[in-house]
Amino acid sequence: MRRLAALAAAVVLGATGLVVATAPAPAEAHGAEVFPGSRQYFCWLDGTSAGGDIVPNNPACADAVAASGKSPLYNWFGNLDSNGAGRTVGYVPDGRICDGGGNGPYDFEPYNAPRTDWPTTHLTAGETYEFQHNNWAQHPGRFDVYVTTEGFDPTAELGWDDLELIDSVVNPPDTGGPGDLNYYYWDVTLPADRTGRHIVFTHWVRSDSNENFYSCSDVVFDGGNGEVTGLGGDGPDPSPTPTADPVCPDEAPGTPDPAMASAVKATSAHVMWAPSRSGCVTGYDVLDAADGEVLASTDGSPMVDLTGLQPETEYAVTVRARNDNTGEVSAETAVLTFTTLADDVDPGPTPTPTPTAEPAGACEVDYRASHWGGGNAGYTASVTVTNTSDAPVTSWVLQFEYPGGQRVDVPGWSAALTQSGTTVTATHPGWSSTIAAGQSATFGFNGATTGSGHPEPTSFTLNGATCA
Incomplete structure (x- = not known):
């Protein structure tokens, strides 16, 4: 029986800022397992606050951030090795499987830690689930799925002898284009003999380059159906046994995030x-x-x-x-x-409409960027525009001026970007063309600088109206 009870939850990009810490320029492609959720994905989800900062609630995530900072979680989709070339035993050492040996641009080493309080997905042995792997950038390739063998000790370091390859798929379908929270998906039947706590390791091997991606997902085989524990500070999961009796019958449910x-x-x-x-x-x-x-x-x-x-x-x-x-x-x-779209054919980037001369209403912009100098000077920017008027802004287009000679690298994410001289134009994505009154939209992109700094942009306008 095919089960689709998957967790691909996300903090709303339209309501929270994505603050990008100082880091090297991102690699060409990105992605991570989102069901069952990988450690880096769940820790990003667990820690991202309404203001865009990352403050983990889960103790394992908090310790990982204390050890290597927040940059890995701002780039949770960047756990990679540009020269991985599909290599496993003899190349990626035991104890470093979850971060692929630590050859990427971000420090994911703490996410190898053998402990039992990582955010955990509850599954049923022998069942078939739809696995989902984020495609922040799309590339052809193969996904190899491993599960730890029965008797695995979750308090010991993960080694190749602990893993059994259970599934491999080439070029699975996806839910949509890159630069967003879309994902590849395919069915995986889990071994029927697993009990208790285990690790699912997913290895994405690109076929158009040597770049590889690595994801460790913590699961417990206890008769669950994709439920997740360990997010939001609910503490360690001791591999509970399912029970028909409700564990919190009288507690009012809390409001979910947008x-x-x-x-x-x-x-x-x-x-x-x-x-x-x-x-x-x-x-x-x-x-x-x-x-x-x-x-x-x-x-x-x-x-x-x-x-x-x-x-x-x-x-x-x-x-x-x-x-x-x-x-x-x-x-x-x-x-x-x-x-919704006119049809199910991917229309490609949304054309940039001509901004209306009539002001769209009051608006505010929060622009944040990291900058690194030297011979490979560049930056990563995140822009949040908030509609502070009493009416929705439809078919939104944000424009701004770069005063320091910066150049935008396209595509970005969550908006279609163009640049003409010093003017940058960001046009709404096809799936989110309206900013409701009091709501926000966030998009981001990488770019290049002259190496002498990164002056903040000026003259933000939303559909022709000047923003604060």
Whole structure:
């Protein structure tokens, strides 16, 4: 029986800033396992705050950040080796499998730590699940999936003798284009003899270069169906035994973090949200923001595919958590809006419309960037634009001026970018064309500098209106 109870939760890029720490220029491609969630992905999800900073709640994630800083989590999709070339035993040493031997641009070494309090996905041995691997950049290649052998000691370092290759797939399908939270997906049947705590190791071997990516995902075979524990400070997971009795029957469910939409097509959309961080939650509902109709429900998984949608239609939805033991529901999240495509053919980058002369309303911009000098001078920027007016801004376009000779490298992520002279234009992505009143949109990109610094841009305008 195919199970789709997967966690690909994400902090909403439209509502939180992505603060990029000083780091080397990112490599050409990126990606990490998001179901079952990898250590770097879950720690990013666990720690990202409303202001964009990373402050982990999970103790294993907190210790990893204390050891190697926040840059690896700002670049959670960059656990890589540019010269990996598919090599395993004899190249990647025991104890360093989770970070591929530490040959990448970011320090993921602490994410090898053998401990039992990493965020954990609960699974059932012998079942088939849809595995999901983020495609921050798309490339052809092979995914090899390993699971630790029965009797594995999670408090000992991970070695190649502990791993069994259980699945390999070449060029699986994906939910959408790169630079976002889309993902490759394929079915994996897990071994039937596993019990207790284990590690799933996923090795992405590109076929168009020697670049490889590495993901260690902590799982426990306890009859679960994709539920996740260890996020939001709920502490170590001692490999619990499932029980029919509710463990928190009287606790009101906490409100989940706001949702985001990805893989938006003509008649469907993938909606994801970060799990509730308090109370007893047995499931979630996605509601029509206009009339409160329940569009979809889940049994604990903070993601769902909305189907049967109308092409070229704007939708507004909210999410609430449920405690089915008491019948209580949480407050609803902020409204998420997205617009379906005309058809299911990928239209490519959205053309840059001409900004209207009529001001779109009040707006504020938060621009943050890291800069590194020397012979390979460059920067990584994150821009959050907030609609502070009382009306939605549709088909949004943000423009700004670079005063220091900076050059934008395209494509970026979560917006289509162009540059003409000193003027940079960022156009909304196809899946998020509207910024609701009081809401935000965030996008990012890399670029090159003259090496003498990175002066902040000036003259931000949103659809022609000047922003603070």
